[in-house]
Amino acid sequence: MDRETRLRVAIQKSGRLTDPTLELLNLCGLKLSRGKDQLFGFGENLPLDVLFVRDDDIPDLVHEDVCELGVLGLNVLEERRLEMIARGHEARFEVLRHLDFGRCRLALAVPEDFEFRGVESLRGRRIATTYPFTLARWLSERNITADIVTLSGAVEIAPRLGRADLICDLVSTGSTLQANHLREVETVLESHAVIIRTPVALSAFKADWVERLMMRVGGVEQVKGSKYIMLHAPRSALPAIRRLLPGSESPTILPLDGADDRVAIHAVCRENVFWETLESLKKAGASSLLVLPVEKMLA
Numbered sequence: 001m002d003r004e005t006r007l008r009v010a011i012q013k014s015g016r017l018t019d020p021t022l023e024l025l026n027l028c029g030l031k032l033s034r035g036k037d038q039l040f041g042f043g044e045n046l047p048l049d050v051l052f053v054r055d056d057d058i059p060d061l062v063h064e065d066v067c068e069l070g071v072l073g074l075n076v077l078e079e080r081r082l083e084m085i086a087r088g089h090e091a092r093f094e095v096l097r098h099l100d101f102g103r104c105r106l107a108l109a110v111p112e113d114f115e116f117r118g119v120e121s122l123r124g125r126r127i128a129t130t131y132p133f134t135l136a137r138w139l140s141e142r143n144i145t146a147d148i149v150t151l152s153g154a155v156e157i158a159p160r161l162g163r164a165d166l167i168c169d170l171v172s173t174g175s176t177l178q179a180n181h182l183r184e185v186e187t188v189l190e191s192h193a194v195i196i197r198t199p200v201a202l203s204a205f206k207a208d209w210v211e212r213l214m215m216r217v218g219g220v221e222q223v224k225g226s227k228y229i230m231l232h233a234p235r236s237a238l239p240a241i242r243r244l245l246p247g248s249e250s251p252t253i254l255p256l257d258g259a260d261d262r263v264a265i266h267a268v269c270r271e272n273v274f275w276e277t278l279e280s281l282k283k284a285g286a287s288s289l290l291v292l293p294v295e296k297m298l299a
C-alpha cells in the first residue's frame, strides 16, 4: 500500500475493543473490505486502512510508525510507556482523543479472608499481575515495597494456587472477582479506550486526514445521547422552556404563521430527553412536542 497517501490504523483483532472500534470507524464513514487473512482491512472510500492485531502490539506499531494511528486501552498504553521508560527508552506516545468505551479499571483484589486495612497491608506481600510496571509505579508512589509476581494470564486464580497473596487485574463489573472469591480493595488505574498517533511528523495530506477523522470522531461522540427537539409554545413561556431544555445551547425560535404570540422552538439537546422533561415542557405551555434522534453533527 502507498505509505504516502494512505493512513494506517491499528485496532484490536478480536476482543472487547473490536466491535466498538469498528462501529466508531463505520460512523466516521469508513467502508472496509477485509481480505481472506482478515489481518488487513482496506478502506474503500477513505485513504485509511486498518490493521487487525493483538491490543498489546498496538503501542509499538504506532511508536515505530508502522501505523499512524492506534485505538487501544489506556491500561495497555500506560503499561508499555512505563516499561519503555524503565528500560531507558524514550516513550513518545501522543493521545489524540479519549473515547467513550472500553471503560474498566486496574484494581487490587484480595481473597475473602485477607485482612485488608489500607495500603500498609500490602507491605511485603506477593501481588500477581499482568501489569507489573503500572503496579510498581503505584506502589512506589505510596512507598510500599511488595513482591510483584508477573503472569501472562489467569491472574485471578493465582491466590488459590498459592502463587500470590492478592492480585492486581482489570475489572469492569466485578463478576469475575466474585466468582473467584476475591474482593476489590484499591483502584490502581482508571482506563478507557484512546486514539494514539505516531511520533513521526505526517505529510500535509495525512495530517489533513487525521484532523478530519478526529473531527468526525468528535461528532460521533457528541451525537451519542443527543436529541433534536421541536415544539410550539406561547412567546411568554420562552424563558421557562429554555430552562427546561436539557443541555441545549441557543435554540432556534421561529414565528408561527397566523399566531403572533406563539412560536416554534427547535433545539439540539446534548442529553437524552426523557418523558418527565416532555411533561414539564407541556406544563410550561409547550405543545406539538417532537423528539428526533441526531445522526451526524459537525460543530
Ligand code: ATP
Pocket (backbone or CB within 6 Å): 012, 013, 014, 015, 016, 017, 053, 054, 055, 056, 072, 073, 074, 075, 076, 102, 103, 104, 170, 171, 172, 173, 191, 192, 193
Ligand atoms: P488480545 O488478544 O488483543 O491481547 P486481550 O485479552 O488482551 O486481547 P480484551 O480482554 O479483549 O484483551 O480487552 C481489551 C481491552 O478492553 C483491555 O485492555 C481494556 O482496555 C478493555 N476492557 C474493558 N473492560 C474490560 C474488562 N472487564 N476486562 C478486561 N479488559 C477490559
Ligand code: ZN
Pocket (backbone or CB within 6 Å): 054, 055, 056
Ligand atoms: Zn492483550
